[in-house]
Amino acid sequence: MHNMKNYEKTIKEFNIDVPHFFNFGFDVVDKNAETKDNTALIWIDTDGETHEKYTFGDLKRMSNRFANVLKEQGFKKGDNLYVMVPRVPEWYSVMLGCFKLGVIPMPAPKILREKDIDYRLKASKARGAVVYGDSIEKFGNLSTPDNFTKIAIKYESKGWQNYEDLMAKAGEYLSREDVEPTKSTDPLIIYFTSGTTKFPKMVLHDQTYALGHYITARFWQDLTEDDIHWTLSDTGWGKAVWGKLFGQWLIGTTVVMHNQSDRFDPELHLNILQNFGVTTFCAPPTAYRMLILQDLSKYDFSKLRHSVSAGEPLNPEVIRKWKEHTKTLIYDGYGQTETVNTVANYPCLEVKPGSMGKPAPGFTVDIVDDEANPMPFNEAGHIAIKAEGKNQVGIFRGYYRDEEATNAAFHNGWYFTGDKAYKDEDGYFWFVGRSDDVIKSSGYRVGPFEVESALQTHNAVAESAVIGAPDKLRGTIVKAFIVLKPGFEGSDELITDIQEHVKNETAPYKYPREIEFVDNLPKTVSGKIRRVELRQMEENRRRH
Template identity: 75%
Template sequence: MAHNMENYEETVKNFKIDVPVYYNFGFDVIDKWAEDRSKLALIWVDTDGDTHHKYTFYDLMKMSNKFANVLRAKGFKKGDKLYVMVPRIPDWYSVMLGCFKMGVIPMPAPKILQPKDIKYRIDAAEAKGAVVHIDGIEKFEGLELPSLQQKIVVGGKYEDWEDFDGLMSKASDKLSREEVEPTKSTDPLIIYFTSGTTKFPKMVMHEHSYALAHLITAKFWQDLTPKDLHWTLSDTGWGKAVWGKMFGQWIIGTTVLMHNAADKFDPEKHLYIMEKYGVTTFCAPPTAYRMLILQDLKKYDFSQLRHSISAGEPLNPDVIRIWREYTGTTIYDGYGQTETVNTIANFPCLRIKPGSMGKPTPGFHVDVVDDDGNPVPVGEVGHIAIKVKPEHPIGVFKGYYKNEEATKEAFRGDWYFTGDKAYKDEDGYFWFVGRADDVIKASGYRIGPFEVESALQSHPAVAESAVVGSPDKIRGTIVKAFIVLKPGFEPSDELVKDIQEHVKRETAPYKYPREVEFVKELPKTVSGKIRRVELRKMEEERKLKNNK
């Protein structure tokens, strides 16, 4: 089939998005598609995988108008902030789209946050209101939240919280653009909190043009058309939700699938849903793919599936090989952050180099630079950086909200420093090395955890792994691997030796893990990224204690 990008160089040279002075995703996209009352926007699938409801853009227009009118009645104005902790149910769309239309700034949050996390977020942003699902409401008990004036509960009734369904049933589903304060493309749209792998999460504030910039994500990397049914696995509290369940997809007119997944990932249920509803394009984090390939894939019909993608952390080549063998689709790895849209990716028109991040996305000048912002030679490790001067590209945030120090650290000279490290090969492909603070310096070598994890991943016993530097009396630092085993394998000294030998064969011998520890699970951020910082800290404390 024809793809949205047939010639990479040509597209990069000519691509540009014209950003209007005034832009509002709710009015300009949802309401525009709603003119065709039959156009399908969303297939919502409940936890069981069978119960489902379909929503047209016309339905979404009415739902979002109702919530915008609820906000108006409650005295919300453009620029006010609303904490949103609603799971994968259609009410989330009512809330988010209603906020956009009003110019109210939603702060999506996952339900796994603890009370201290919730308080930190609401206080830091000075949120005026909160919309919270009944399942997470008890976490608010006893919290002092001085900025909070309005509290709305979704999915039930609770003490002094107002009932979402009751408010929505009384609200009008009519709303014209003239009734609300207009939003400029440079006005604040949304606040996300970064994963916080090292410190307190920072507030990433995006402008209304950010929604428009996700056209880049959906068109090139996700390769979407209006005929597709796209499914991105993501909690509604993560930035990935708007990457894959809303902005770019609906600008293009693609139908989105949302699954109200249970708390524990069920790989068989996900494969069943893909087959039952005929998903054509699929995006999942590496953790999910690693679990999916452990299932009996030959039981499922993947004939509808035409395009698979992954993001979050780089994918190991072995996972890509197995997925392609059974589904017929190559997994196209992509890179971006809470702070950006998709900025580096593998595209259908380019040759895949297994394990590579791919090349910069049209619309962005991305390079590997040294500490001073000078591009480094081919093969040399440096910072992944995005050029933001003389012209700031659409889709890259302008700075951390209320945090000048972090903003200065990230924006240096002409560049936005992502905090990730990589190198480029002679063909211009990027190769991920790790978070800047994850790189291991051992025996004079600089070792990226990802290359060791890739080698580990190709061992038949390894389900998941994380590699960190561990303090060592003789060498200063050694490579240590934390490994989750696949079902049917038991920890043993023989297995440790076998895994170590395997890594020596798969990559440079000096990179092999001198220590291996088998664990039941790995610590992860709320968005599913491995918290190597936690493992490093644990190792440092353990070694310190042993040396006393």
């Protein structure tokens, strides 16, 4: 059963039935174990070759053991658990064990520093932490409450209990009768968003969030139970559950997890795609931009049938090169830590290169002004999602312990995403930027993405980030930070050539009046470019 055949019909008819009680661990993973027990997970170690396979039955037993560990430690439904576990199978034991018990996992990436961890533990009033390997050393100077449970995976440290010992003692049997049932409205998971101007907010999802990701997996990722799906993502951010957990296992798809090293190796990733028979693939734009710089003709992509991307819009030039070699179009999708996939391109619809696509089944999405009135076609406004009473399946319940931020996001019956776009006459959405990324220069409004897309078509440009930089004459000018492809060196001649290229590719007023060549761009842990960091750096420079 593939993706929808008729977009309009699916939009009209689709809905998700929400049961009164729901538990992803029992109702999905354990049910799959009983009915088909096929391979749920292919885990690949850092070298790209060593691997292990896990069935749904394996995951049922592993998660039962961890749920029993938590019970033994006195955890109850509603307790928050800080989870700092990278791309290893233990992540699944921990996450699914939490779900079964109604404990709320708060995944975090291992790159966080001590002060980041301290903030998260205190803000969430965490009841404990499960931490992998030497990341435990970051907890050395942190003060935690007396009843705070510390569990260390693959590491010995004073004051920490050993995960392997606890799991060996715990039973692998767990009945639903042994735990307090979870209602569909009970909390499921908390994610910390990437903070740009202040501390990260805590995004709280209830149990229906898992059900909402059926939309992500079924329509945008186009999955069936026969697929082998690989989403590139760290376990510490929301994309992991978008592509390695909820929607995929609702359908019964096999997922791939690769224990990627800190440095992205494009050749290794292409070998995994080829050697493990990956049929559907999801990667952020950063990864695609690096993959297309390789000699793609060396690889066999015959098993790959569907490619998707999310995180930031993908430049048309990258889409063209990927299709040329893999024969798959990259279907862009849009969503946030706060949502499931809400706007996307689908196989049943024509793709307009550079467009976000159309709203996903199950959602009313529109481009609106500050008061939630619809904007005219081709005029930029807020991307907003209908969320009457804040109980829309697939949309978060609010920012945990932050009523002010929640009220700012939900008003007039809509959830305001904080992103801007415009909609054309055919109903396709076109991303402009984060509300605070839009550049106002010489009376014009310029979206950084459209300039970056033009830059991407220049043969010397590997990556770019565009911001508004302060300027005495114009107030603000368009400035581009550019990472060059190997073999190119920055020069005044190259700057002029790139500027002329952009003038020919898009409206002349959008060209970058300043270009700075850099070795790399600042990014969030999820691979999104942090333009706010570049703006702050530029403002500080010009101030001094």
